[in-house]
Amino acid sequence: MVSRRRTGRIGIMLVPVAMTALLAGCMPGTDAGTAGNSVSSGPVSTDPATMGNITLQVLDSFSGGTDNAWMTSVVSAFEQKYPNITIKRTSLPWGDVMAALPLKLKSANPPDIVPANNGWQSLGTLVRGGLVLNLDNYAKAYGWKQTFPQSIANEHEFSTDGKQMGTGSMFGAPVARASVIEVYYNRALLKRIGAGIPSTLADFQADLAKAKSAGVNPISLGNVDQGGITEPLFSLMDSLGSPADIADFVYSHGLVNIDRTGFPKAVSTLKQWSDKGYLTKDYAGVAAADAAQDFVNGQGLFHFDYSGSLPLKAGQSKNFGSFVLPRADGGKPVATASSAANFSVSAKSKHADAAAAFLNFAAGTQAAELAVKKGTMPLLHPDVKAPAGDPLFTDDVAIAQRLSVDGASVPYLDWSTPTLLNTINTTMQNMLAGKSTPSAVVSAARQNDAAFVKTLAR
Amino acid sequence: MISTREKVFNYAFLSLLAAAVLFPVAWILGVAVSPNISGTLDLGHLQWSNFTQAWQQAGFSHYLKSSLIITGTAVTLSTVLAILSGFAFGVLGVVGEKVLFPLLLLGVMIPTEAIIVPLYYDFQSEGLIDTYQAIILAHVGMGVSFGAFWMRAAFRAVPASIGESAQMDGANSWTSLWRIYLPIAKPAVMTLILLSFMWTWNDYFLSLILVSDPAHQPLTLGLGAFSGRYMVHVNLLAAAAVIISVPVVVLYLFFQRQFIRGMLSGAVKG
Amino acid sequence: MSTLSESRTGKVAAASAGAEGVRPPLRAGRARVSPHRRRRRWLGLAYLAPALLVYAVVVLLPAVQGVRLSFYHWDGVTSATWAGFANYTGFVHDPTLRQAVAHTLFFIVFFSVLPIALGMSSAALTARRDVRGSGVYRWIIFLPQVLTPAVAAVVWKRIYAPAGPINSVLTAFGLGGLTRGWLGDYTWALPALGLAGTWGAYGLCMVLFGAGIQNIPSELYDAARMDGAGPLREFFTVTLPGLRGQLAVVLTLTMLGAIRVFDIVWLTTRGGPGTSTITPTVVLYQRAFANPDVGAACAIGVVLAVVSLIISLVVVKLSESDD
Known part of the structure; x- marks a missing residue:
């Protein structure tokens, strides 16, 4: 008899549940705007010194060890060069970044720079959702497509309709560190x-x-x-x-x-x-x-x-x-x-010029030099030398050099x-x-x- | 009445079971004080420094801070909410009780897994992910059902005459709750605090999903990170595991009855 | 431990199930409510309000959203599209999910049936006899229940490792041929994790049944003895019927634990080798976060919730139907 009372109660329970269901409306974020992935027509600035005082929010997955040491040194070198730009880093473990990225980019105040993983697992989906910026204007202005080995540059490209990978516009950029x-x-x-x-x-x-x-x-x-x-x-x-x-x-x-x-x-x-x-x-x-x-x-x-x-x-x-x-x-x-990371710029970023300038810096010679200094494999700059005294790292740098010179790399x-x-x-x-x-x-x-x-x- | 043979059998039987249950625990304790990094038992050379080393290498100081903040706040809030709602259901009565109480009880049958995904997206859209607020709110919300149920039973057990006499003395509901009812229900509150402490402290799943920023993660996730990261020193890992378990086990040592009674509440009759 | 890790939920389900049955009916006919009482009940609502609010935000709203989302295809980024029942038919079509369900049934044996059988027999053997130091035994046997599940998982992962203690013991006894990486073995990984579950749930069962046996009036045992009942018949005519309430509680608790196994799998095998230890909650986690298929994840959550509800109700019903 007790059980009958309980089942009766369950019946009553369903009423408010059904009512809440009607009132609850939809889930935040299930509607996405149409992707507008074409390049903007406006001019871009490549001189960070003229951009005024800016704070860039950077999300990265360089949360420990030499990863973190390199990123920290790159950020401080950049801030030293351009004192008007402040960089605020948030560093999370890789898996967590991947899980959280779509929602972080959809939030009202997304980070300016995000480490979307190449490929369809992450970057591809973000491109289809129109969440990351088409960087072609910057690629042109900074000459990325000429300076990066093609096999590496391809890894950051998607067609603007988000249906083709490895071709089209750059939606992210490599950094001067290899994985x-x-x-x-x-x-x-x-x-x-x-x-x-x-x-x-x-x-x-x-x-x-x-x-x-x-x-x-x-x-x-x-x-x-x-x-x-x-x-x-x-x-x-x-x-x-x-x-x-x-x-x-x-x-x-x-x-x-x-x-x-x-x-x-x-x-x-x-x-x-x-x-x-x-x-x-x-x-x-x-x-x-x-x-x-x-x-x-x-x-x-x-x-x-x-x-x-x-x-x-x-x-x-x-x-x-x-x-x-x-x-x-x-x-x-x-x-x-x-590249050890693909850095993309949020489509909503108000400081795209400054963000692109940082991307360019993180892919630059100084960043590669910092990489070898911190004991992590450089990329894009075959001329940097490994410091003496660490034979394993010497091997690693030699591998990186061949990658950058021969372009003998394939995507994952x-x-x-x-x-x-x-x-x-x-x-x-x-x-x-x-x-x-x-x-x-x-x-x-x-x-x-x-x-x-x-x-x-x- | 009981023969010696029977007695010996009883002890042997219980000891065997206890040994089987204790084996993994004893083994991890042994490894935690062994010097060998690949996890071989070596009790001839106890190395107590494993604990301090593990503490430092796993960065437990800041995980501990998070665990304390999360557990402390969540347990306090849960307890207060449980007392208030238990008092409402058990003593005052509630408008719409026939609907509201079952609705609240429904929460105990909905597994965390069923709500965690939408909850994650809700918190994310409110910018709450990676904050203490989010994980605390989640713990408190999921504890409401048990708390209300538990304290309702406790307050109901208070003889009606006591409440009535308080009312005669002109005490309003607020004072009679804190001055009359609560002191009587103190053992139940104690058990509730112990249980919510254990559930919050031991949680892995909720934190895994709602807190991705290591700066706000509790010890359980710190252990996960430590075990999967970089250098694998099994003895240090074991030491870290021991460290995490200590608070609850110590509490359990002193409050065995409360723990067991609380966790078996259904059988022991509310 | 791990099995009953997030058992806050399961716990009350059983607790309410068990307790509701025993408590005398409360203030039944409340035909007319005095104005004073009514005021008190509005006051009651005010006391309840904060808890209700938190509960609505953290549990009710997401539960409803979960049901809704389960009817959509959504990758977490692009627009969600209507899916109808497609996410639910996965339980029939999707081999991984079907396997996960099969493993759940298997786990029920290890997380529920086995601990109950062990717990009940050991309680029956010992509980009625005066054993000095029984408190210590009880403390030890119940210990896995309070151990941090993440810790238990790490411990078991090491115990089953190729260089772990199980293999050392086997080698020491000259059984080196039997050693293996237990969690990497298709035949053994699932029972190995299952045994860890038995280890966790056994103490709960034994202590609960022990308490139950103490409450059985000893006259019943005396009567049985008078009738010339042996220990076996005594067990079936006195002990087992006397434990029906406890059995209902334990069955609910452990079965709810079994269908929600996550920590120990995620922290040891991640569902492998292959998919031989995958569980519905692991699939849920993968679909929700690793390769977003949010609707499918929500559908799994909804099914888990419904199954939990059904288990609680059925067990309560069964345990009380022939009163």
Whole structure:
């Protein structure tokens, strides 16, 4: 009988709920204005000194370590040069920035400069929503398209209707710092197994075999939290596929089939490595961060990771070196690389001129020099030199130089759809555990891409 | 009546269960004082400095500040609201009670997950994300239902004669709440404070979504960041985990009865 | 612990469910209300107002918006478009979501059935006997309930790691062949996380049942003994019926915990390997924030809320229907 009373009450409850539903109106932000992404016709100013007293709000994801050290030094150098401009930074962890960005840009008072990630996960969606400024006028005024390597500049371009990536107008700009997927190696272990730095993929795989038979863990890798897989996978793809095809696949949607990118072969090669025991034992149960730590602790010959992400203590970097995974055909190595951040300007910014001036400064020579001074990989300025005494960093700077000179970089594969990263991470785990085949990974990626292309056309 | 054999069995059985439950806790405590960074137990060389090191490396000082601000304010506000609404429902009666009380109770059955997404967008559009106000407001709002329910039961248990005599003495509702009812309901308030302290202090999900600025994040998120970041020193991680758990466990040590009674309130009969 | 982490909600559901049943009907027929009483009730509304306001802003309004949003496709940036029931049919069509639901059923075994069985049997074995130091045992066994869920997750992640204590113990006993990275293993990851849930919920069950058994009049046991009932029959004829109320509460609490598992999965496997430990709340989080499909996330939230309501109501109904 008690229950009857309760159900009766539930009935009564529904009345006010229904009433509130009628009154509640809609959710803030579900209506977006039409995107106006064309370039403004007015003149732009490129001399910050004449802009009067301005405060720029900058959101960035350089929240710790050398990231933060570099950004802080760039900001203070800029403020010193242009005392009339004050920069107010807010720094958040990367994942949080990505989650919060759309709403921050829609708010009444958005930051002037935001670190939207390249690709469809973030920047592409923002362009479609008309939330970031078309920077073509500034690109022209500052000569960005001439000074930036084309492969890097492309990474910040979208068509004004927001349906094409890697072409059209610049909706963001790179900074003079790189983020590259590279291979770290342990100098002592490489010597112990009697191997040298590989110059082809075959050499590299020979090193893996040598390490294995010498009882050395060939590749330190951990995958329990779904991390750690795209680094070797994209490296292999860059080694096996043609850079032009990879870029075309990421940018042009559907015109290039993923089969042509080296992706299928990369997937099956990684599976072979796993089968041959080239990866950390029980890697499926090891956290990615633990694998990096294990590598630094000497438990692994190689480790695939982003530049500057080894958990090194002072004095440890002399034990390690880095290179880009060599190409299968022995050609110039190609790396998955981009600027460490894409900085875009809010469409609502009242200080677009000043914001663009800061973007230009953050991509300039001084910013690159500050990068090497703070021990982080420079970009766009191949002439800056690494300070002596840190062999690992010397390797890193050499890689960055080649990127800027040769333009031998490709965009991140996962930029091509908002959900491809998730698809790759889960299907790769399935495949590596023997629950599915490499071709299942490839077809899942293909389907993911096709589905997204369909929504783009809408 | 009870044979020795039975007694021995009882102790053995309970000890086995207690050991099983305690194993993860004991292990993490052991690792927290071991010198080995890869998390191997080494109780021969206790390293107490792990705690101070973890504290510094994880930057716990400012996370602690956030945790204290969030928990302190949220618990205070929740308790006051619970007392007021419990008094309203339990003693004064409320216009539209038949609708309002079930409506409030509905809140206990709506999981956080069902409202967190719109709440996030609402707060975002009000510019509240990343502020203490937002996370405190969320904690308080989600605690209203339990608080009202709990204090209503507590005030109802106060004999009507006491309230009536207060009324005869000319006490208005405000004074009789604070002077007469509250002192009697003090144990219930105590339990409520302990429970909301625990829920707020232990929260991860709400903070994960509503607070992305590390400057305003509580300790639980600090631990998440520490465990996924850069250098992985398992012993320091364990030490950090221990540090976070200490306040609630200590309270639980002293107020075991209140905790258990509160959390089992349904069975112990309101 | 983790299972019942945000159990503030679940808790009261059960609490109200259980308590409503026991309390005598209150001031039932209030036919005519005196002017004085009416004034008092307006005063009551004033006392209630602040709580009601906060509740409306934080719980009611978002709940309604959630229902509304669940009928739209929205990426958080561009204009939302009408979706009809498309976000709900995902529960049927979307393999990830279907898997998440299957895992929830699996988790119910570990987070609810297992702790209840363990808790009830151990309570039945020990509760009626005078055990000195039972307070200490109770303190220990209930401890996981008050431990910070984020901490528990970090602890379990380490325990199941390839270099963790479980594998060390196995190796020490010469069972090195059984060692593995438990959370990276397709067969073991889900039960491994489930066991962590059992660990968390067991204490709640045992303590609750223990308290319940204390309240069963000992005459009933004496009578059963007189009838020559063995311990097993005693359990089924006296103990189990006497615990019906507690069972309802525990069932509600633990099941609500099981359908909302988040912290321990998110902080250990993020739903992997593959999608073998994914849960509806993890999918909700991913869709809401990682790759915005806000409508789909809201639909999951709405379904969780409805299922929670149904569970609470059904359990209450079942536990009281044959009174």
